[in-house]
Amino acid sequence: MSPDFRGPEFRPEVGGRGDGFMRSWSQEHRTLGFEGRGNGPGMVEGPRPGIGPGNLTKRKFGDEEREGRDGFERQRQQLLQYGKADGNLGGMPGASRGYMGKGEEMRAAKYMRTDEVNVGKLKHNGIDQVALKKAFLHFVKIIYDDPNQKKKYLADGKQGSLKCIACKRSKDFSDMHGLIMHVYSSDHANLIVDHLGLHKAFCILMGWNYRTPPDNSKVYQFLSAEEAAANLSDLIIWPPLVIIHNTNTGKGREGRTEGLGNRAMDNYLRDLGFQGGKSKTLYSRDGHLGITLIKFGADQSGLKEAVRLAEYFEKEKRGRNGWAHIESLNLGKDDDDSNPNLVKVDEMTREKKRIFYGYLATITDMDKLDPDTRKKSVIQSRRDWMPPK
Structure with a gap:
């Protein structure tokens, strides 16, 4: 995938996401999403044992969901460690295309439909694209240029609180989700471009989907290992x-x-x-x-x-x-x-x-x-x- 922020109206040959691109992408790449419709992730509509037709009920994450999350976490860690850009991340087991089972594939299709809808709502699309790309490339180098800082971000708060390097505000964040929510939603007049460039840099570092607006459902954190690797190999x-x-x-x-x-x-x-x-x-x-x-x-x-x-x-x-x-x-x-x-x-x-x-x-x-x-x-x-x- 191209790291360009531009939406479907741009030319597909330079990274735009037209309908043809999404169809081919969805056929070749697998990612993990959430089932169902309703008011949020985890809501399932339809008959289930003991539940009448059309009723909505909150699904709890069971063994299958945890297994899917664990599989993605293993793939993501292998990607971040080896920086591989192809289907097999350094020959590591479980990192190749086809790792997920049928349950994960079903969730993948529904997740990608969500991604198609959300990409048009991405906050980056209303910003000067030249300035945005410049900010992104600036911050992604800063992150990778400091091994200790990069390691701390990858630890996702387990090695101490995290700070925003765009505004250098004194507030600490307990994990990368909180920090990413800050950089994406910040309305500081003079730093919007910097914050959104940093948002993309953080998502690529973590192997998350920068094209899906972040929210507390954390759906944006699910991305196929292949696409996450492609984001890195393009840089x-x-x-x-x-x-x-x-x-x-x-x-x-x-x-x-x-x-x-x-x-x-x-x-x-x-x-x-x-x-x-x-x-x-x-x-x-x-x-x-x-x-x-x-x-x-x-x-x-x-x-x-x-x-x-x-x-x-x-x-x-x-x-x-x-x-x-x-x-x-x-x-x-x-x-x-x-x-x-x-x-x-x-x-x-x-x-x-x-x-x-x-x-x-x-x-x-x-x-x-x-x-x-x-x-x-x-x-x-x-x-x-x-x-x-």
Whole structure:
């Protein structure tokens, strides 16, 4: 889904939500909603054992509802941890499309009908869209730029009270729902755009639906793992970056980690046929970090080349998924040279060569960047520069 705030009247090719889009989206994505009609979530109309036709009764959440909520919570946590943009979040069980059962699918259809109705009522639609997007991109970077602050928001109040970073008011909020209700409903004349931009940033952080106006029913908190991942993967670091892992080569004489330098990586990419990228190797006090950033031009051609390089690694099964799998094995550093996933031995020369893994950098990768790159980078929408075909 596009992070654009615009409503159905806008062009579908740049993120508008026309009828055709909603039909295709509802067929391919699953989300969890509430059953029934009436005065609010949980109201069910129709005959039930011991209840006359047409009567309304309040449904209590039973095992099925709790199971659905638990499933969504697991998917959301996997998404927020791994930042995956496809159907399988880092190979984690239960995170793929088709996780939900038939009961959840029935609720999904009813929930999406609610979303269709509510999107036209979204408060963002009456605001200057250019200013709104600028505020959103500004605040989403602030949130991800501070790991401790991001972690506190994700804890949803379990690590202490939360504050609004748009108005910096002294009032504390006990959880993210209260904070999101504040930023969405705030009428401060000079800060409406900032608050609504922050509303979207918070919803994307939490994996919630920013297109549904928040209220105490908390329906807006239900969103498919696929769409939540798509919201994150659309937010790319700018100028475009490809992050390459496993560029270290072992320990030096003094015990410091060594690895490929900038010139060696530039030559490697040139030999593969990739142009325009400039390498930047990352170091710490202990030496080479095994990470090299490939920075491309801040324009459409630069982004296309960065995407082409990321797709090369993905086709070789050495993209984001591949590296997440390697990391999940918790391999010790001493085993690196004998690990066939990290080192390839030339059959003729017996020379050992590192196997590289790479992917396009998104908002979820901010903590992998060095301070200077992080400071000079901004966040952009990939679809603004490369609309879907």
